[in-house]
Amino acid sequence: MEQLLGAQQQRQQPHGSLSPSPRTPTRPHLQHIPSNRFRDHHHPQPHAGLRILRITITPPFFLLLLAAVYLLASFTILSAPAASLRPASNPNRLIVPMPPPSPGFFDLDNGRILARISNVGATVTSLLVPDKNGVLGDVVLGFDSLDPYLNGTSPYFGCIVGRVANRIKDGKFTLNGVQHSLSINSPPNTLHGGFKGFDKVIWEVTEYNKGKTPSITLKYYSKDGEEGFPGNVSVTARYSLLSSMALKLEMEAVPLNKATPISLAQHTYWNLAGHSSGDVLAHSLQIQGSQITPVDETSIPTGEFMPVSGTPFDFLTENEIGGRIDQVPGGYDHNYVLDSGEVRSGLQHVAKVTDPSSLRVLNIWSDAPGVQFYTGNFVNGVLGKGGAVYGKHAGLCLETQGFPNAVNQPNFPSVVVHPGEKYIHTMLFDFSIK
Structure with a gap:
């Protein structure tokens, strides 16, 4: 029998070229067919009486056959769905990227x-609360537009700060034998998470309920x-209004792949007389903390615990904020160690604030070990809501x-959270009339 011999076709690419992407199939390259035509080769007949049928394929017919195969293959490839549009093997897998919030x-x-x-910084920008006459007044400092929150000119008005609130000494800490260097945004230290902490990012709104108990998640x-902190972390904050005059905040954070320090704080500036009423020095304050963590010249805790009794830091009973503030250089900006006291729904009483003019009262409850008392010492001529100027x-x-700098102070409660653990921090802001 005669056999047909031909040169094998090979696919070739230019030197250094990349293989075509599976998402954009390339048309097969047809090589030129060699000029030496298919040759007949004679072989001995196995049986003398057997007549062999010789089939000769002429070059034009072979080219037509090859072209038909090519067209069929091209149609099959091009008609297949693109890889990016094919359904995922997991039907619950999100394959379409979501736009930024x-x-x-x-x-x-x-x-x-x-x-x-x-949702810029998960910020409380306004809170209207009735006074002794039932007249609503806005009791938090803030801005009418989003611009100051977005461009970083807000002095942490009303936001959630993190990944670690307050200060970390020299912007450094060592965890599991690895030293981490953070952004130094308050030289020589890191403050409230760095240059772009949680207060300056846009959070995703996953739930917004306007019902009888309104809430937003x-x-x-x-x-x-991010800002030098290790590991991926998923953070959730849920604000809700209870049936009473109370705002509740529930914060959670889950490290996904590495141990990392986490300490979130809600940074609202309160003025119970109204955000545009002037200073808060006439407010009275009670803090359920019998000790503070004293600080050095850069506001970093020394690691010691100082009793407040007999000092201008003593707010165990209600005292006017301005009564002894001149004895504290620069004003109050200190962490109080919270005592175990009255508990409500798993939260301990932290502080009570009273405004003598409006008779509004704010009681704060939380499950955190400390509270930073700060009197807006660095607020100076900030143009706020309704044209108010905050001094x-x-x-x-x-x-x-x-506690501040807890990641570097082994005698402070740890703020390190490991994968498989969940950080939980809840606050309740309960308003009433005196």
Whole structure:
């Protein structure tokens, strides 16, 4: 029998070229057919009486056959769905990238108090609370537009700060034998998470409920190496208005792949007389803390515990904020060690603030070990809501938290959270009339 011999076709690519992407199939390359035509080769017949049928394929017919095969293969490849559009093997897997969240304001109204929340920094931008005459007044410092929150000119008004609130000495800590260097945004230290902490990012709104108990749930995904912190962390914050005149905040954070320090704080500046009423020095304050963690010249705790009794830091009973503030250089900006006291729904009583003019009262409850009392010492001529100008001591902060620089102080409660663990921090801001 005669056999047909031909040169084998090979696919060739230019030197150094890359293989075509599977998402964009390339057309097969047809090589030129060699000029020596198919030759007949004679072989001995196995049987003398057997007539052999010789089939000769002419070159034009072979080219037509090859072209048909090529067209059929091209149609099959090009008609297949693109790889990016094929259904995932896991039907629950999200394969379409979501657009980044848009910044905005979100109102929570339970008929008694009205909160306005922004997903920029998970920020309380406004909180309307009735006074002794039932007149609503805005009791938090803030801005009418989102611009100051977005461009970083807000002095932490109303936001959630993290990954670690307060200060970390020299912006360094060692964890599991590895030293980590953070952004130094408050030389020589790191403050409230660095240059772009949780207060300056846009959180995703995952739930917004305007019902009888209005609430909003916000989420943020903090990536490994963000501002120098190790590991990926998923963070959730949920604000809700209870049936009473109370705002509740529930914060959670889960490290996904590495141990990392986590200590979140809510940084609202309170003025119970109204955000535009001047300073808070006439407010009275009680803090359930019999010790503070004294600080050095850069506001880093020394690691010691100092009793407040007999000092201007003693707010175990109600005292006017301005009564002894001149005895504290620069004003109050100190961490109080919270005592075990009255407990409500698993939260301990932290502080009580009273404004003598409006008779508004704020009681704060939390499950954190400490609270930073800050009297707005660095607020100076900030143009706020409705054209109000906020000056020094225009608001006070009571930030429940882990202790400052705890990641470098082994005698402080640890703020390190490991994969498989969950950081939980809850606060309740309960308003009433005296």
